[in-house]
Amino acid sequence: MVQRRHTRLTYRLELWRAAMQGVLETAATTFLLLIAVRWFQAGALAKGWVAAGSSIGLLASPLVVWHVSRKGWRSAQAAAGIAVAGAIVFALMAVMPWPPVFIVGSVAGLTATSAAIPLMTQIYQENYPATARGRLFSRTVMLRIGAATVFSFLAGRWLNAHLSHFQWLLAIFALAFGVSAWCLHQIPSRPLSDEGGTHPWRAWRYVREDRLFRYTLAAWMLMGWANLMMWPLRVEYLANERFGLKLPVMTIALLVGVIPNAVRLLISPLWGWLFDRMNFFALRVILNLGFALGIIAFFTGHSMPALILGAVVFGVANAGGDVAWSLWVTKLAPPTRVADYMSVHTFLTGVRGVLAPLTAYALATPQNLGWLAAGCAGLILVASAILVPEIKLDREKRRGVALVEDVSE
Numbered sequence: 314m315v316q317r318r319h320t321r322l323t324y325r326l327e328l329w330r331a332a333m334q335g336v337l338e339t340a341a342t343t344f345l346l347l348i349a350v351r352w353f354q355a356g357a358l359a360k361g362w363v364a365a366g367s368s369i370g371l372l373a374s375p376l377v378v379w380h381v382s383r384k385g386w387r388s389a390q391a392a393a394g395i396a397v398a399g400a401i402v403f404a405l406m407a408v409m410p411w412p413p414v415f416i417v418g419s420v421a422g423l424t425a426t427s428a429a430i431p432l433m434t435q436i437y438q439e440n441y442p443a444t445a446r447g448r449l450f451s452r453t454v455m456l457r458i459g460a461a462t463v464f465s466f467l468a469g470r471w472l473n474a475h476l477s478h479f480q481w482l483l484a485i486f487a488l489a490f491g492v493s494a495w496c497l498h499q500i501p502s503r504p505l506s507d508e509g510g511t512h513p514w515r516a517w518r519y520v521r522e523d524r525l526f527r528y529t530l531a532a533w534m535l536m537g538w539a540n541l542m543m544w545p546l547r548v549e550y551l552a553n554e555r556f557g558l559k560l561p562v563m564t565i566a567l568l569v570g571v572i573p574n575a576v577r578l579l580i581s582p583l584w585g586w587l588f589d590r591m592n593f594f595a596l597r598v599i600l601n602l603g604f605a606l607g608i609i610a611f612f613t614g615h616s617m618p619a620l621i622l623g624a625v626v627f628g629v630a631n632a633g634g635d636v637a638w639s640l641w642v643t644k645l646a647p648p649t650r651v652a653d654y655m656s657v658h659t660f661l662t663g664v665r666g667v668l669a670p671l672t673a674y675a676l677a678t679p680q681n682l683g684w685l686a687a688g689c690a691g692l693i694l695v696a697s698a699i700l701v702p703e704i705k706l707d708r709e710k711r712r713g714v715a716l717v718e719d720v721s722e
Contacts, residue, residue, distance in 0.1 A: 370423065381432065387503060389498065394494075406483045436500060544670070550612065580628070592704055598700055
């Protein structure tokens, strides 16, 4: 009875928080970079740091998990505190629209959007039953995507006419953080277990001890590096005149925000259903192929239909990626160690998220962008090849379990 009540309350509050996360998602994927390029005319290094802001939060996540467990705080309480910090940062950016404040504030604000992710995964492990975890999570993802789609369209249209008033957009991001903090404060959760050791990098022992975890992280590193190199280049490719396009702000918002998010909104329930029922490694390989195809179409087609196709395919793959990236450790980790496993995953995502955009901005030129896209697609295929043997091993394991059950009966 208590578990069902916690599930219902968590789900209801997560629906509200998802809408706010959709608004904040547009800051990371579209508008902060767009403002940096079009208004502040930021250099490659500054743009790289803005693009890497969320990843810095992921890098900090093992320290967050360690500190929260050491202090004995509830997961939701700690996540709420991080959201409050994000609200303060965006509010300061809104009232002080200077280039250094904008760049540093963008990095700090985006850090707050991602530093608490392992804490949220632990909450899902505690409050959502395993048989419905993917389904419940995908429903909140749908709302997040819907909010991101609508907000991308409205904010893109408004900025297209009033780019100089971007401070109001930053104020909206601050408000979204504030509402998220209130929701998180109400979610039931337990203090994190501190049994794994007192060292801040204690979770890395599981990489050494768990072979399957280690192999999956290696494959994810290759796929994620390629994907995160091309992710910020979508805005650069469409907005910077040196690539020959320099599309209007509204068109960029459609191709980077509205179209992919609309597709994610439609397809997310399917991926949530598949996550609860399908072999995870087979699911991951399918998603990888989608990301590779989307990169090739978007960056090598050189036409509006190709850009739209790339945006659609990216939306399909990203819908599944939302669920897989956020919940996959619940398939491998012991229940009390989910936050630790997730902190390793998010840290490595942060490493590639910081370095990959900086590498992409340093390498990308109008002459080699197509080859860069092809190389990244190739890395994704290599990552898929690493996971293929695990599909077979998992099937053999399932057959073995079935045989044991038959004999015991």
